[in-house]
Amino acid sequence: MKVLFRSRLTAENIVGFLFGKMNQPPEYDFIAVPSRYANFLKIDLSEDYTTFMKTFNETKTRLFNQIPETADISREFCNYVKTYIVRKGPSLFGSELSAALRDNDSDLVHYILEELTKDWSLKMEITVEFSTLKYEEISAMSFLHIWEDLDDSNVQEIMKRPDIASLPEAFPIVDPIAGRSITEFDIGDPVFFVVINARDPELMERLQKLFPKNFFEGKNSVPLAGTLVAKELVKTSRRDFYLLKVDMSDGLLARCLVPKNLKIMSDYQRYEMKVASQNEKKWEKELEEMVQEQPQALSSRRIVQNVIREKSAGGDFLIAFLLTVMILGIVFIISYFFFPM
Numbered sequence: 001m002k003v004l005f006r007s008r009l010t011a012e013n014i015v016g017f018l019f020g021k022m023n024q025p026p027e028y029d030f031i032a033v034p035s036r037y038a039n040f041l042k043i044d045l046s047e048d049y050t051t052f053m054k055t056f057n058e059t060k061t062r063l064f065n066q067i068p069e070t071a072d073i074s075r076e077f078c079n080y081v082k083t084y085i086v087r088k089g090p091s092l093f094g095s096e097l098s099a100a101l102r103d104n105d106s107d108l109v110h111y112i113l114e115e116l117t118k119d120w121s122l123k124m125e126i127t128v129e130f131s132t133l134k135y136e137e138i139s140a141m142s143f144l145h146i147w148e149d150l151d152d153s154n155v156q157e158i159m160k161r162p163d164i165a166s167l168p169e170a171f172p173i174v175d176p177i178a179g180r181s182i183t184e185f186d187i188g189d190p191v192f193f194v195v196i197n198a199r200d201p202e203l204m205e206r207l208q209k210l211f212p213k214n215f216f217e218g219k220n221s222v223p224l225a226g227t228l229v230a231k232e233l234v235k236t237s238r239r240d241f242y243l244l245k246v247d248m249s250d251g252l253l254a255r256c257l258v259p260k261n262l263k264i265m266s267d268y269q270r271y272e273m274k275v276a277s278q279n280e281k282k283w284e285k286e287l288e289e290m291v292q293e294q295p296q297a298l299s300s301r302r303i304v305q306n307v308i309r310e311k312s313a314g315g316d317f318l319i320a321f322l323l324t325v326m327i328l329g330i331v332f333i334i335s336y337f338f339f340p341m
Contacts, residue, residue: 001101001130002045002052007121011035014077015043018097025090026097028081031060032073045129080120101130158234169197170246170254172264173223179263182242191228191246192271195220195254210250224248225271
């Protein structure tokens, strides 16, 4: 849920988000500015999740650096929200908010927001945009924004290197709220991921024997925990990636190509919570549902198929990486930690 508050009483404009999750505390953050700086707070609530979060974070960084007063008010408002949620009960508030969003009950959503802000300002104008999203949808949208970069010749050449070419393909679990950019990871840190292409049937059999609870019908249906053993920067014409080598255990390595600014899960407790709650799924069924529900995903599948047909003579990396990651991996891998909001 994306929201704009305007307070005539305290002369403030506040933009932020609240993500409700059943039986869990909500995720939230806000930027609050004095009304005289309202023109600096241009964030479109109708933007899709990925674009909104990018704009929100960039605006927050810029305003906090340029207008110290904004940083102080924002922290004060966030502390106020935290106090309200603690008093209400974090899990209860998260569940109420999630239920209102799930039922598309705009009146209840506005009531919840009015109750939330009434002790801050009695005269608060509220504008809100909300929808129910699954995190696999968020993840798919996020990756669809950058999939073109994987066609970069520099990426293709690197992935053909002898030390990389034969490694199984993996992708880390994305945590857009509490995660960290891969730039913040050090060698030896844990990385939580799913194998999306073992490349070798014998290796897949070995993995299934090592991790019998993590594989279902030949697919890595429950995420694994590995150790980061190498990372290097890969530049493309549009954005930067990091190429990772991850020790999966027992001397087995996997490779991951991760966008530089993508937030991935880094907390072991969050990983354990996800694994404990993860039900075994059939990837084929999930893919069918995703294609039916997401026109963007269907469109991207057709685009990838066209690229593969055009480059069938020499596009081994595109076939292995784009098709696997874009069509299968992104739909299922990144969603492991999260539940529907």
